[in-house]
Amino acid sequence: MKKILELKNVGLTYQTPKDEINAVSGLSFSVNEGEFVSIIGPSGCGKTTVLSMIAGLIPATGGKIEFLAKKERKDCIGYMLQKDQLFPWRTIEKNILLPLEIKKSLTKERKEYANSLLKKYGLYEFKDNYPSELSGGMRQRVALIRTLVFSPDILLLDEPFSAIDYQTRLSVCNDVYSIIKAEHKTAILVTHDISEAISMSDKIVVLTKRPAKVKSEFFPGLSGETPLKRRELPEFSLLFEKIWKELN
Amino acid sequence: MKHESFSVNRIEYLKKRRKNTVTVHVLRIGLLLLALSLWELLAQFNVIDSFITSSPSKIAVTVYKLFAEDSLAYHMGVTLYETMLGFLIAVALGYAVAIMLWWSDTLKRVLEPYIVVLNSLPKIALGPIIIIWCGSGTKAIIFMTVLVSVVVATITMLGGFLATDKNKVLLLRSMGATKVQIMTKLVVPSSVPTFISMLKISIGMAWIGSIMGEYLVSRAGLGYLIVYGGQVFKLDLVMAATVILCVLASLLYGAVALLERKIVK
Ligand SMILES: Nc1ncnc2c1ncn2[C@@H]1O[C@H](COP(=O)(O)OP(=O)(O)O)[C@@H](O)[C@H]1O
Numbered sequence A: 001m002k003k004i005l006e007l008k009n010v011g012l013t014y015q016t017p018k019d020e021i022n023a024v025s026g027l028s029f030s031v032n033e034g035e036f037v038s039i040i041g042p043s044g045c046g047k048t049t050v051l052s053m054i055a056g057l058i059p060a061t062g063g064k065i066e067f068l069a070k071k072e073r074k075d076c077i078g079y080m081l082q083k084d085q086l087f088p089w090r091t092i093e094k095n096i097l098l099p100l101e102i103k104k105s106l107t108k109e110r111k112e113y114a115n116s117l118l119k120k121y122g123l124y125e126f127k128d129n130y131p132s133e134l135s136g137g138m139r140q141r142v143a144l145i146r147t148l149v150f151s152p153d154i155l156l157l158d159e160p161f162s163a164i165d166y167q168t169r170l171s172v173c174n175d176v177y178s179i180i181k182a183e184h185k186t187a188i189l190v191t192h193d194i195s196e197a198i199s200m201s202d203k204i205v206v207l208t209k210r211p212a213k214v215k216s217e218f219f220p221g222l223s224g225e226t227p228l229k230r231r232e233l234p235e236f237s238l239l240f241e242k243i244w245k246e247l248n
Numbered sequence B: 001m002k003h004e005s006f007s008v009n010r011i012e013y014l015k016k017r018r019k020n021t022v023t024v025h026v027l028r029i030g031l032l033l034l035a036l037s038l039w040e041l042l043a044q045f046n047v048i049d050s051f052i053t054s055s056p057s058k059i060a061v062t063v064y065k066l067f068a069e070d071s072l073a074y075h076m077g078v079t080l081y082e083t084m085l086g087f088l089i090a091v092a093l094g095y096a097v098a099i100m101l102w103w104s105d106t107l108k109r110v111l112e113p114y115i116v117v118l119n120s121l122p123k124i125a126l127g128p129i130i131i132i133w134c135g136s137g138t139k140a141i142i143f144m145t146v147l148v149s150v151v152v153a154t155i156t157m158l159g160g161f162l163a164t165d166k167n168k169v170l171l172l173r174s175m176g177a178t179k180v181q182i183m184t185k186l187v188v189p190s191s192v193p194t195f196i197s198m199l200k201i202s203i204g205m206a207w208i209g210s211i212m213g214e215y216l217v218s219r220a221g222l223g224y225l226i227v228y229g230g231q232v233f234k235l236d237l238v239m240a241a242t243v244i245l246c247v248l249a250s251l252l253y254g255a256v257a258l259l260e261r262k263i264v265k
């Protein structure tokens, strides 16, 4: 498999008026093309910081982040944040076209592609509705499609399910996973939910307390087709226990 | 609306609510009528001195007289013109300054103490300076109106801009958005409710400014009528002008509220 992203000894120190906060230090891991990688670690350990650095929103203060994709970084990365962050004054269609407007690449083909994604994932009939008229799960799917419209290679997902109630979460998790797989995307998911990480990932990177570095890596590679089915496998609970111990 | 789909309880509830609304309206108008008739009666039977307190009938007659000699429309027009122009300038200026302060954090920090001082300063204290600078005419009144409204307009709008959801800014930045794009695609549309409150606050402030200005310098307008009426002890005129002012102010406020319903669905 081809590497698409590599972090080498990456560090980040935040400067604030009061003091400096060493959030990430000596962090190294790599991501292969088409891989689903989860980053898991205690809250406040620096997970969001790692994604922000990968997205290029904050420059690393140490080490190196290498991209092996052909495109420019901002066109190669789609960032999905906690909560859907849909704009309430825009219709669903206008919401998913937002990245194209920002990148000034709102061509007819792109628009058609966006509409085809809406159709494919059962949201086309809601394209003229406003986000407040959709359920939490549907909004999350819209948010994912918004990230997909400009065909990024790598998706960064920062605890995208944490604002959703448990029942919906399981099915949204399934939906998001199948969309990402169907579109052949590489994904990096930040979560603090061990089951979520195991059921979705090819690889799990466990981080230490702040400053974050890699504590250990796991390769679940469970055979079930969907995250929901994988939760029932016997390996699932074994792995759960192992990672649980790593974290505590 | 499908009526047949309502449950009995729902119909009960709606009936009760409608009845309550009717009661509120009746009481509201009743209160006004009661106060007016009490005032009128006390004045008619000389319990109170209508030379000092005026009376509803006298006020009505005065309004009609003003109307008949065409000076009502004139005075209303003058005040309305000053208020509206001052209001529009203040809103535009306040919005523009708020954008600049949002744009540059340094500028915001530099200007912060000045804005605080300007905000807490009673603008009437600047009356003499304004008269010397702008003369004692319409210009001075509009200047006063702008001065009274613009600071609050700026502060309100800036508050709205700064309250923009940080995560949404982050989202746009991850798409590679420029600062102008963050402004136009996110900050401006998300602060529309604040803009409406800013309009409401500013229209109120503009009235204060224009009437205060007319007290100081003018030879026309409702504020002038009030001051003039006070000086020659024509309480009927003072009251009449005040009533008209009340009506005008409510109409303008209503216009803004209507705009709100149009924009914010
Ligand atoms: N912009 C910032 N300035 C200063 N400190 C920050 C900033 N963002 C995050 N931090 C600090 O860095 C640490 C890691 O934060 P974060 O990456 O958000 O953690 P996580 O996502 O794992 O919960 C926290 O202690 C947080 O307080």
Ligand SMILES: [Mg+2]
Pocket (backbone or CB within 6 Å): A047, A048
């Ligand atoms: Mg976080």
